[in-house]
Amino acid sequence: MQSVYKLPISMAVLQRVDQGTLKLDQPVRVEKRDYVSPAQHSPIRDKYPNGTELTLSELLRYNVSESDGSACDVLLRLLDGPQTVMRYLHGIGVKNMIVANTEKEIGSDNAVQYRNWSTPNDAVIMLKALQEGRTLSKSSRDLLFRWITATPTGMQRIKALLPKGTLVAHKTGSSRTLNGITAATNNIGLITLPNGQHIALAVFVSDSKADDAVRDEVIAKTARAIWDAWSPVPPK
Structure with a gap:
C-alpha cells in the first residue's frame, strides 16, 4: 500500500476522537526521534528539524493531505501500534488489508513495504464504509473528506483525466524505484458524479518497470x- 495505509490509520484515530479518548485540539509532542529517514517524505521534519508540538488535528492533516511519514508514525504511537488499526478495519468488514509496520520500519528495508498490503476490493470496501457514514461521526467524516479532497498529491493519477472541477477524495501511495522496479504506484478514492452519486475506486500498480508517466497514466x-461508463452523458 505504501502511503495508502495512512488513510485507515487516520480513520482509526478519528474513531478514537469520536469515542472521546482523543481530542482534535490536544497538543502532541513530535520529537526528533520520531522523524523518518531523509529519503522519506516528511514536511514536518523539514519545517521543524528540532522537533515541535502540533495538535492532533494538524497531525492528521499532515498525514492524509501531505502524506507525512513522521506524522503517520506519531499517530500509530497514539494508537498503541498497527494492531489497533487492524481491529478497526476488521470492525468495518475489511479483512484483506494489512497494516503491520511504521513508516520508519518501511523506510529501513525495501522488503518491509510488502508486509503492508491490501486487495483493491478491500480498499473499496473501506471507502464504501466511509462514504456511507458507517465508520465515523459526520463531523469526523467531513473533516477527513476536506483533507483528502484538498490534498496536492497525485494530480496525475485519478484526477488527471476527469472533467475539471470533479470532486475526488483520495489517497496516494508511492514507493521508490530500485533496480528499475517501482514496487507501488497507487491511488484510491471516491469520485463524485454529476448526479451526486459516488464511485469508489482503487488502483494499485505493483512491481512495475514502466516510468513515472506511464504508471500514472x-x-x-x-x-x-x-467515469465514462457511469456518469450521465449529456446529449450532443
Whole structure:
C-alpha cells in the first residue's frame, strides 16, 4: 500500500476522537526521534528539524493531505501500534488489508513495504464504509473528506483525466524505484458524479518497470474509463 495505509490509520484515530479518548485540539509532542529517514517524505521534519508540538488535528492533516511519514508514525504511537488499526478495519468488514509496520520500519528495508498490503476490493470496501457514514461521526467524516479532497498529491493519477472541477477524495501511495522496479504506484478514492452519486475506486500498480508517466497514466485512464461508463452523458 505504501502511503495508502495512512488513510485507515487516520480513520482509526478519528474513531478514537469520536469515542472521546482523543481530542482534535490536544497538543502532541513530535520529537526528533520520531522523524523518518531523509529519503522519506516528511514536511514536518523539514519545517521543524528540532522537533515541535502540533495538535492532533494538524497531525492528521499532515498525514492524509501531505502524506507525512513522521506524522503517520506519531499517530500509530497514539494508537498503541498497527494492531489497533487492524481491529478497526476488521470492525468495518475489511479483512484483506494489512497494516503491520511504521513508516520508519518501511523506510529501513525495501522488503518491509510488502508486509503492508491490501486487495483493491478491500480498499473499496473501506471507502464504501466511509462514504456511507458507517465508520465515523459526520463531523469526523467531513473533516477527513476536506483533507483528502484538498490534498496536492497525485494530480496525475485519478484526477488527471476527469472533467475539471470533479470532486475526488483520495489517497496516494508511492514507493521508490530500485533496480528499475517501482514496487507501488497507487491511488484510491471516491469520485463524485454529476448526479451526486459516488464511485469508489482503487488502483494499485505493483512491481512495475514502466516510468513515472506511464504508471500514472494507467491510473488516470482507468479512472476516466470508469467515469465514462457511469456518469450521465449529456446529449450532443
